[in-house]
Amino acid sequence: LQEQHLASTMVGDLMISSEKVAHVQVNNPLEHALLVLVKSGYSAVPVLDSSYRLVGIIGKTVILNQILGLERFEFEKLSDMRVHEVMSKDIPQLTKEDTLVKGMNTLINYPFVCVRDKDGYFDGILTRRAILKQIKKDIYT
Amino acid sequence: LQEQHLASTMVGDLMISSEKVAHVQVNNPLEHALLVLVKSGYSAVPVLDSSYRLVGIIGKTVILNQILGLERFEFEKLSDMRVHEVMSKDIPQLTKEDTLVKGMNTLINYPFVCVRDKDGYFDGILTRRAILKQIKKDIYT
């Protein structure tokens, strides 16, 4: 029953739509990216190019790893480096038409998955929170 | 069927046991805590006292928020402040005997939940990844 229901619901029905998703631009300096992450409170967000195509994701861990020197965090490096130099490009991606079964399989290993159309334009993100809420709804109906 | 199965499985069966959980001590300076978080790669970890009792959790966001000055990140503050000054103490907690139904309800809003015994000693953590893997197993059996 659960699988049927997940297989009949699309990623597009549950995802957080692009306009509500915090993101950074591929050419931003790391200092700006870290500011966006700290102010939004998110540990990682999508990276888009100037045409709003999805190019990767970036998180606090990889930024802080870049500036972890031998003796201290070398925070001055943050203004020298750009998002595209450290972002993860090899990321799982879904389309709005994919089913939640595929979504759930990906969310086992990733806290969120980016959704984009066939031309690569960013549509939104599917999160673990959204799928857990859906599973709970299914259980109690 | 799903609810029955989640209701008959205990948190203790799925949790990551304490010895495998990265953590920091309540009196550590923030610089040490941030180092543990960056090196382990985790965005947040439990905080324990010297008797290994659970006292809270701490994450990169709250540490970086502390040092976010008007013009730049004031990284020198990291050696002045301690974990107990910024950690979250008001956190959901489970016991090993709680069922996964209670676990799942909590994981809707938290990426992980700390597990401790009746005397407050830290037993482990229940993660979203663990429950999503279990739900997937249930669906395909």
Ligand SMILES: Nc1ncnc2c1ncn2[C@@H]1O[C@@H]2COP(=O)(O)O[C@H]3[C@@H](O)[C@H](n4cnc5c(N)ncnc54)O[C@@H]3COP(=O)(O)O[C@H]2[C@H]1O
């Ligand atoms: N401002 C807030 N208000 C209420 N709860 C909050 C919150 N920020 C974080 N949380 C809670 O913490 C979880 C982990 O957030 P994190 O930032 O590590 O990991 C997040 C973040 O990397 C990304 N994400 C979620 N919403 C986003 C958004 N609107 N824009 C950009 N990235 C987002 O997806 C990951 C998983 O999100 P998910 O919702 O499953 O899980 C979230 C949510 O349950």
Ligand SMILES: Nc1ncnc2c1ncn2[C@@H]1O[C@@H]2COP(=O)(O)O[C@H]3[C@@H](O)[C@H](n4cnc5c(N)ncnc54)O[C@@H]3COP(=O)(O)O[C@H]2[C@H]1O
């Ligand atoms: N070294 C690694 N190897 C493989 N995958 C990794 C990984 N580090 C992170 N991940 C993946 O990223 C997710 C989010 O990790 P995060 O550190 O934000 O959030 C983590 C972290 O705050 C905490 N956590 C998980 N395992 C931990 C451990 N052994 N010690 C301390 N905290 C842990 O529980 C949260 C949720 O963990 P969950 O496993 O559900 O979800 C993890 C996992 O799917």
